[in-house]
Amino acid sequence: MSYFLSFAFLFVVQIHGAPPEFLQEEFGIDPIELDSIQASNMSDVSTSPPPGTSKRAPQSIIIGVRKGGTRALLEMLDIHPEVAAAATEVHFFDWDENYAKGFEWYRDLMPYSYPNQITIEKTPGYFTSALAPERICAMNSSIKLLLILRDPTERVISDYTQVYFNRLENHKPVQAIENLLVRNGVLNMRYKAIQRSLYDVHIRNWLRHFPLEQIHIVDGDALIQDPLPELQKVENFLNLPPRIVSSNFYFNQTKGFYCIRSDGRERCLHESKGRPHPAVNNSVLQQLRAFLREHNRTFFRLVRRTFNWQ
Template sequence: MNKEKEPKPNNISMQGLRVQPYIHPNGTLQQLPQIIIIGVRKGGTRALIEMLSLHSAVAAAQNEVHFFDWESHFQRGLPWYLSQMPYSFPEQLTVEKTPAYFTSSKVPKRIHRMNPDIKLLLILRDPTERVLSDYTQVFYNRLQKHKHYQPIESLLVKDGEINLGYKALNRSLYYRHMQNWLQFFPLESIHVVDGDELIRDPLPEMKKVERFLKLEPQINTSNFYFNKTKGFYCLRDHGRERCLHDSKGRAHPHVAPAVLHKLHLFFHEPNKKFFELVGRTFNWK
């Protein structure tokens, strides 16, 4: 990071409440995040925060905090939110990720009240692929708990038409949720990461993230290696290698071609609206 832009210890206020951080004897402290990965669910948020953590100027919260979308957490206030953050040095940037933020209508206003200058990262995938990943996660969760699950076609289609009551479809209507965020934040404060490209070739996407966050270029080709067994890139950090959890990259269920075609047609117009909102296009079907 450029020295002249190093952030001061973060004691942002909300509704007049000032949060004073406890400074550890080694000089580290917990800071409210200057970066939040706001979504989207099954878009690649875990991969993004793991890759961003490769940068020495970034300290990442380990768990999804759900402060701004869960009332039980939000009512605890900023001191509780601060307590969920990692210890970091004053010059480091703190990041948390909660994918549910993007689709929660109340979250943009709440984050804006905490810090209107915060940097937001939004990682998206082809909306059809995201729906299938969403279903796959729920399917495996129910399978592990020996619970009943519905075939994906019965959820996607009802009476021969796309089932608008299926929540996973709503999460992929990106333009609706983006409109809500743009009521509170300028587009310049939100960087959209191409989740499909991050899977295929992570380095170019991470270089864009570094530039958006005004971080010194640090993440490079030596930080990634392709794991042929898993079929995707894993990370290498100071000689230590790690891959994402086995739950990532699961095979999607087979979907009848006619149903897939319906999905692609359904998302065509919503995708166009999203492209217009953000001023760029993505290689979605």
């Protein structure tokens, strides 16, 4: 399943024609990760698809959120034998230039899958896109959506951290996080990292097109601490037979997070994941938390569920 990921994503990058710096900074694709994808074995181009398989539209989409754990969720679901994982960050429903290419173009980016498998793609940008909900609904109004969220304040800092390191690696100037979070003593609401953490604003748009029952929210903080319970909930939501077990995960003391064990192989998320966050001025941090608190309460009411966010 997972061997389709590298080729398909590289194919997307080539078609988009987007420069690496653009993909890195705007969409959270780490430069080392991109290099790894580009250096991967390209023999799949000429490989015939396995007999009995076909390319199908996804039956489920991981719609976000950026820096919420979408990559971890996709990799962990890919353990399941009845999951066919597509390229990450396909950007069909949120990029107008891709959406204009049509549904057949989109489906051609999906992996070959067997009839008993569920095709899943993930693009974190969908959650915050104004157009993605309506477009996905037009494709399949009964599709099952996966939304992985984490503490929105921590998500802001993680968002900053990724862009910070990407800019350093591209020899671009960087700013302290406080200078981006606050302007003239007030929160800088034009800062995209803050906008992405207004979960209540974005979920309203999705609930205009999909009932809440079709959106399963994965607790990204819980997934990091103990992956199995969250993945079992996803299996149940997707009507998949329970195949993911505790032995599929082991805690890597060096990296500080869980890694994956399947098909006789062990693998961890890329070293760019789990980077240490910068220390943030406490008064600025409290200002951000206070602002997000009311948005969190509204979000809890909308999804009829609470999370352990500070």
